[in-house]
Amino acid sequence: MLSIGAGIVGGQTQQVQRTFDRLADTSVKLATLKRINRGSDDPAGLIAATELNRELTALEEASAATERTRAVVHLADRGLGQASDLLNQIEGNLVASASGATSTDERAAHQIEIDAAVDALDRIGLSTTFAGRQVFTGEEISVLTGPNPTDSAQLEIPSLSSSALGGASGRLADVRSGGLASDNPQTGDAIVKEAREQILSARAELAAFERYSIDSAQRLFDDTAVNLSASLSRIADADVAMESANLVKAMTLADTSLAAARLTLATQRAGARLLSELFDAVS
Secondary structure (H helix, E strand, C coil): CHHHHHHHHHHHHHHHHHHHHHHHHHHHHHHHCECCCCHHHCHHHHHHHHHHHHHHHHHHHHHHHHHHHHHHHHHHHHHHHHHHHHHHHHHHHHHHHHCCCCCHHHHHHHHHHHHHHHHHHHHHHHHCEECCEECCCCCEEEEECCCCCCCEEEEECCCCCCCCCEECCEEHHHHCCCCCCCCCHHHHHHHHHHHHHHHHHHHHHHHHHHHHHHHHHHHHHHHHHHHHHHHHHHHHECCHHHHHHHHHHHHHHHHHHHHHHHHHHHHHHHHHHHHHHHHHHHC
16 A cells, blocks of 8 residues: 555656646746747757847848948038038139139139138048048948848949049149139139039939938848748747746646645555554554
């Protein structure tokens, strides 16, 4: 009888252990809100979730890089806008200098303003930087348009300097004091118009690149991230409602198992006492 009782108690102990294991597993899922917390939970699901996480990480990095490019584009556009304003001031001074009613002293004053405006434009070109890198280098930069390094487009930001701006009539540097166009307002005006056309063209190209390359890439990133996140959630996230029900069930089973084990143990002890008393009486 003692052997049978020990077997019953042993079986109940195993049942209690299994119940508490289920209770612990459910508690972990509710604490982490994850259905897969170790490989044994779902080996195939773990592999799929790991790959989706990798794709999401690559997508987030590509999205961040695209936003950095957008910041560079905005910075370049502001710099070009300031350069355009300076060209307007230079043109105004050239027009004033071309008037026959302008005195020699006034022309000299206008030339001082022209020189200052040209110098300011050069400073914009040299001092405009992003993350320690000059923006107006005239070089192409590679921009990510997808989550892979090979998904890229080329963006060219022009060189912004008095030696680079201009056209067939000459360079903007020629309108400075002592320059080839410093004493020829008509030629200087033509140079300024050519420089303005370059800047307007560059701003239009930057705007088009942002709209058709950066914006479209960002929309693709956002849509893809939503789909990947939804797929990852279906695989790896815990069903809170179901796990909450499982927790209540596991707690109830645990209480029942413990109560049954206590009752069995108490009965076994009572039986043992009774056998001991009978044995003593017979003795």
